Amino acid sequence: MIKYNFEYEKKVKVCFIGAGGHSFRNVYPTFQYAPIDLLAICDMNEDRARDYARQFGARNYYTNHHEMLEKERPDAVFIVTAYTSEGRVQATELAKDIMKAGAHVWMEKPTAASTDEIKQLMSMSEEKNLLVMTGLKKIFFPSIEKVKEIMDTPAFGKPSSIYIRYPQSIPVLEERGDLTKMTGFLDHIFHPGSVLHYLMGPIRDFSYLREPNNGGTVTNIRFTSGAVGTMHMTAGMSKTSPLERLEVIGEGSNVIVENGVKVTYYRELESRNYGRSASYLWDNKSAPLYWEPEFSLGQLYNKNIFYLGYVQEVLHFCEAILEEKPLEKGTLQESLEILKLFEAYCTAEQGTLTTINE
Ligand SMILES: NC(=O)c1ccc[n+]([C@@H]2O[C@H](COP(=O)([O-])OP(=O)(O)OC[C@H]3O[C@@H](n4cnc5c(N)ncnc54)[C@H](O)[C@@H]3O)[C@@H](O)[C@H]2O)c1
Structure with a gap:
């Protein structure tokens, strides 16, 4: 309280x-x-x-x-x-x-x-x-804390992969030694970087591809746990769009956060009679759980803070x-892991695998 x-x-x-x-x-x-x-x-x-x-x-x-x-x-x-x-x-x-x-x-x-x-x-x-x-702040979002809580339950199973979207561009490689050109990237890598670390632990290695027009990237990640992930930096998307999307896959389960507040937990379904099911309304025990805020009451949870x-x-x-x-x-340990990622982006050629934790 x-x-x-x-x-x-x-x-x-x-x-x-x-x-x-x-x-x-x-x-x-x-x-x-x-x-x-x-x-x-x-x-x-x-x-x-x-x-x-x-x-x-x-x-x-x-x-x-x-x-x-x-x-x-x-x-x-x-x-x-x-x-x-x-x-x-x-x-x-x-x-x-x-x-x-x-x-x-x-x-x-x-x-x-x-x-x-x-x-x-x-x-x-x-x-x-x-x-x-x-x-x-991202790892204190109630939605992200909920994802972590769900991931920590036996029913979710071992986290196997993650997708995270965040709108951010990165300059061309030749400019990345100049911190004044990297301010935007440094400022923002802390957001998806902190969520990746909080939910999946340290990154072992990664490689990325950069799109030359907007400077957006897709990055493939392998965590030290063995799980894998994709970070999609969606530079060029509309300023009217919700910024973020997150999905974590477990074992027969997945959890999604849309726009920072809407959480859907798709729970394990024990058996599905393929080709014979007339209804998609699975029993309550396996049905998805969904949360979104009401924006009517003068409750604290309705304040952005x-x-x-x-x-x-x-x-x-x-x-x-x-x-x-x-x-x-x-x-500081979390910041260290995020900055290892930042420094690697500053020097790594696209398409190459860079190891940041053995
Ligand atoms: N977590 C988030 O959602 C979020 C959002 C926006 C900004 N930020 C972070 O907040 C910081 C910027 O905050 P802001 O928008 O308030 O910045 P700002 O530039 O508006 O204000 C910074 C203030 O710090 C003062 N300042 C700088 N050095 C000082 C010193 N040595 N002694 C006294 N005053 C000093 C400046 O005079 C200025 O008024 C950045 O680190 C940015 O990454 C975080």
Whole structure:
């Protein structure tokens, strides 16, 4: 059950770096439903920092994060920033400054632009015993969590294959060494990449084909589990279309997510008399299960900050801090696996098999 902010007795003392568009829409509003005491906001743009502090109830605002960390001494800091002019992720260095000041870190994806940077964050986090969580919202979608729950039941059987669709283009190979040309791809690979890892585990190897006009790709994947998958990056599709589609196949079973919210679970049918069945209305025990939200009631699940997993990812972080337990989702290990994939796309010729985990 979701509690409202004022109902929590114990709260995490939090500072926030970044007063931009995404954070205004989707991150600050989650604090209404989380055990968070927002101490201060920092943005290099002073007007923004002041306006956001007023809007979201922070007591102070700053334009320099070092000064904020020194004066406020928070338990944790949220970072929702963007990219440097060289295409590096601003949040990566900020996360190090925050850990130096002794606070836990929650950051938007992408965590970093290279596996080396992730490894640096990993060793600092371990050495200082501080949490570093990335907001991998897709794996907090209620629909994706439902898929995982179904996949973990014996009735689903061993997951054997997966299809995931996400609209994203990739530049020509010659441009991929330039991070400024790869910002869009880096920004978005975290979405399908996190879902693939959450549901199927690490990738062993992959190969892709690129379409030259839109820069869309199809990628064939083999996971270390032996399961296989296809990632279809549908650059060129209509902006009016639902973006995503997901299907996982088990043993005599499959589960589908359409448009992030509609879930259909086709369950195992024990016997089908081929050529003799007059009805497709299988018995209730084997009939498909289907979920979609009603959009009538003023329920929390009808807010995008819930069906897109934003509140849940923030709660996961706060609970780990307050209960002194490790993160299970949004870990640096997951970011490392996604960045292995990113780095491989940066150098791999299409049509070749690239191994990222032996
Ligand atoms: N998960 C999602 O659904 C989703 C959606 C959109 C964006 N994002 C992510 O959010 C981030 C961008 O968020 P946005 O739209 O709010 O960006 P934005 O560019 O609108 O805002 C970033 C803000 O950070 C500030 N900033 C940067 N470095 C700073 C520093 N050192 N100190 C103080 N302030 C600093 C800038 O002044 C700016 O106001 C990206 O990481 C992007 O990938 C995620």
